Amino acid sequence: MNIALDMMGGDFAPNEAAKGVQLFLSQPKQNVQLILAGDEKKIEQLAKDHKINPENITIVHAEPVIEMHEHPTKALKEKQKSSMPIGFHLLASGKAGAFISAGNTGAMMVGSLFTIKANEGVLRPTIGAYLPKENGDLSLLADVGLNTDCKPENLNQFAVLGSLFAKYILNTPNPRVALVNLGEEEGKGNLLTQAAYALLKENKQINFVGNAEGRDLLRDKADVYICDGFTGNVILKFAESIYDIVQNRKIQDEHFNRFNFEICGGVPVLGVNKPIIIGHGISHAKAFDNMIRMAKKMYDEKLIDIMRNSFTA
Amino acid sequence: MNIALDMMGGDFAPNEAAKGVQLFLSQPKQNVQLILAGDEKKIEQLAKDHKINPENITIVHAEPVIEMHEHPTKALKEKQKSSMPIGFHLLASGKAGAFISAGNTGAMMVGSLFTIKANEGVLRPTIGAYLPKENGDLSLLADVGLNTDCKPENLNQFAVLGSLFAKYILNTPNPRVALVNLGEEEGKGNLLTQAAYALLKENKQINFVGNAEGRDLLRDKADVYICDGFTGNVILKFAESIYDIVQNRKIQDEHFNRFNFEICGGVPVLGVNKPIIIGHGISHAKAFDNMIRMAKKMYDEKLIDIMRNSFTA
Numbered sequence: 001m002n003i004a005l006d007m008m009g010g011d012f013a014p015n016e017a018a019k020g021v022q023l024f025l026s027q028p029k030q031n032v033q034l035i036l037a038g039d040e041k042k043i044e045q046l047a048k049d050h051k052i053n054p055e056n057i058t059i060v061h062a063e064p065v066i067e068m069h070e071h072p073t074k075a076l077k078e079k080q081k082s083s084m085p086i087g088f089h090l091l092a093s094g095k096a097g098a099f100i101s102a103g104n105t106g107a108m109m110v111g112s113l114f115t116i117k118a119n120e121g122v123l124r125p126t127i128g129a130y131l132p133k134e135n136g137d138l139s140l141l142a143d144v145g146l147n148t149d150c151k152p153e154n155l156n157q158f159a160v161l162g163s164l165f166a167k168y169i170l171n172t173p174n175p176r177v178a179l180v181n182l183g184e185e186e187g188k189g190n191l192l193t194q195a196a197y198a199l200l201k202e203n204k205q206i207n208f209v210g211n212a213e214g215r216d217l218l219r220d221k222a223d224v225y226i227c228d229g230f231t232g233n234v235i236l237k238f239a240e241s242i243y244d245i246v247q248n249r250k251i252q253d254e255h256f257n258r259f260n261f262e263i264c265g266g267v268p269v270l271g272v273n274k275p276i277i278i279g280h281g282i283s284h285a286k287a288f289d290n291m292i293r294m295a296k297k298m299y300d301e302k303l304i305d306i307m308r309n310s311f312t313a
Numbered sequence: 314m315n316i317a318l319d320m321m322g323g324d325f326a327p328n329e330a331a332k333g334v335q336l337f338l339s340q341p342k343q344n345v346q347l348i349l350a351g352d353e354k355k356i357e358q359l360a361k362d363h364k365i366n367p368e369n370i371t372i373v374h375a376e377p378v379i380e381m382h383e384h385p386t387k388a389l390k391e392k393q394k395s396s397m398p399i400g401f402h403l404l405a406s407g408k409a410g411a412f413i414s415a416g417n418t419g420a421m422m423v424g425s426l427f428t429i430k431a432n433e434g435v436l437r438p439t440i441g442a443y444l445p446k447e448n449g450d451l452s453l454l455a456d457v458g459l460n461t462d463c464k465p466e467n468l469n470q471f472a473v474l475g476s477l478f479a480k481y482i483l484n485t486p487n488p489r490v491a492l493v494n495l496g497e498e499e500g501k502g503n504l505l506t507q508a509a510y511a512l513l514k515e516n517k518q519i520n521f522v523g524n525a526e527g528r529d530l531l532r533d534k535a536d537v538y539i540c541d542g543f544t545g546n547v548i549l550k551f552a553e554s555i556y557d558i559v560q561n562r563k564i565q566d567e568h569f570n571r572f573n574f575e576i577c578g579g580v581p582v583l584g585v586n587k588p589i590i591i592g593h594g595i596s597h598a599k600a601f602d603n604m605i606r607m608a609k610k611m612y613d614e615k616l617i618d619i620m621r622n623s624f625t626a
Contacts, residue, residue, distance in 0.1 A: 148495060214552075251569075
């Protein structure tokens with residue numbers, strides 16, 4: 001299979017992306033051809049520096065770069081020849097089976113929605129992120145910012161998409177789904193979660209375990225936590241700040257080290273027609289390696305087909 | 314002044330409440346008469362055990378107790394002779410100048426709204442909670458669960474109420490107010506926060522400093538963070554769980570120790586006609602002492618009058 005990688009996205013690109021490629025290819029039997037989009041000369045030099053086997057990579061030249069602060073839609077339109085739109089083009093045309101970028105998150109979302117598009121039957125795709133449990137496992141939180149205002153039916157679909165991702169990619173059999181809410185009992189919540197609860201309860205495609213409060217999110221109450229993108233974004237960034245504080249205060253703790261969101265690489269866009277991974281701006285080599293492996297797994301497991309079937313069958 | 318205290322509310326009542334009373338009264342020049350609502354015999358015995366000066370307390374007998382799991386409205390209606398409704402009655406009739414309880418939170422909210430009622434001009438009262446900053450200061454987060462669905466105008470009023478509390482009770486001159494949101498820039502947000510931003514920006518009564526993301530909530534970006542009660546409740550309980558994890562993992566750290574929400578005692582109900590403090594269910598003596606002192610300060614500073622004037626002047 002071919003995986004397209006935006007070499008210019010992220011704060012430490014292209015060097016950390018190149019190191020990530022080297023790290024990935026150094027593992028046996030990957031059987032993946034990486035299509036590297038970015039500044040050709042720089043990438044060629046980095047490939048030499050990091051002793052990347054040229055047979056495993058194809059470089060597609062791209063410039064200029066979409067910067068982190070740029071307006072997503074405008075940047076994608078005006079910088080068609082930069083690495084991100086090129087990556088989306090490789091994916092859309094079938095030349096790549098998955099696409100990864102740690103670049104401008106907003107532009108990645110816009111590209112996912114408008115170049116690759118939602119799966120048939122999916123009202124709104126979603127972006128998930130990981131939350132660490134004290135037992136070492138990860139749970140998935142969705143949505144974390146793609147959908148700021150949601151309808152109950154959106155949350156119900158996020159639950160299905162998140163469950164399938166947890167089952168096939170995070171290897172969680174029969175994943176438990178919980179609704180993020182302000183109380184445990186049925187009937188608690190705002191208008192959205194009250195209505196979503198009723199749908200989730202009746203949804204035969206998921207293993208719904210009820211409401212989860214803020215205090216449950218880092219516990220082993222569920223494997224998939226569902227919420228609107230506003231709430232999820234606030235939770236995710238709050239959790240990230242906890243990791244920053246822990247680092248800043250030089251606290252060494254195995255569990256809090258897992259709050260390092262780079263460990264997991266990037267977050268998947270769920271409910272679109274192709275495997276897409278959005279990396280954190282601060283991604284280093286390990287994150288790129290993880291993202292490539294996750295993209296490969298999404299492809300190998302035929303996750304997109306499974307998701308599509310769950311909404312159209 | 315007289316302060317009414319629900320002796321039967323909270324997981325460790327009435328013993329910890331009695332120890333809190335003793336702690337408060339042991340400090341010089343408090344000049345407060347405490348009206349203790351609860352089981353007369355038990356309180357008398359505890360007062361003896363803890364050497365509480367009988368001249369400083371008045372016991373008002375109450376039974377039965379409203380349990381933590383009971384339905385708020387139903388419990389208040391059916392158990393009129395329990396300590397919480399008696400406390401509200403003391404407050405409503407003017408026999409007490411403030412009321413404190415660590416009992417059933419939902420019942421405290423219902424009592425605040427329906428027995429004491431909103432200040433003139435206040436559409437929806439709010440409940441605030443504290444977030445610790447790394448510099449040792451506290452910020453106020455409101456709403457944390459009283460108003461699950463909010464209109465932009467509610468958030469605009471929470472901003473005024475929170476500012477006045479921060480100024481007069483937390484001693485923060487010209488408190489900075491931020492809107493909890495999923496991006497920094499104006500224009501970001503869900504429908505609610507986009508509309509609330511426009512109101513906050515024009516509000517001359519507050520020092521609005523813009524949006525705060527999840528990652529800003531524990532930083533020194535603002536002194537008052539405003540959000541709907543659903544979001545605030547999830548944030549608060551998530552932060553509480555961080556403290557639990559830190560304790561559980563035996564991490565000793567000055568900053569994370571401040572995540573112990575008991576340090577601050579209880580949270581104020583803002584925008585109602587009298588000073589009311591709602592304690593955490595797990596309140597110990599120190600929390601009760603802090604709540605009594607906060608109630609006294611709210612009374613001494615005439616905070617309710619100041620709040621009322623800000624909406625009617």
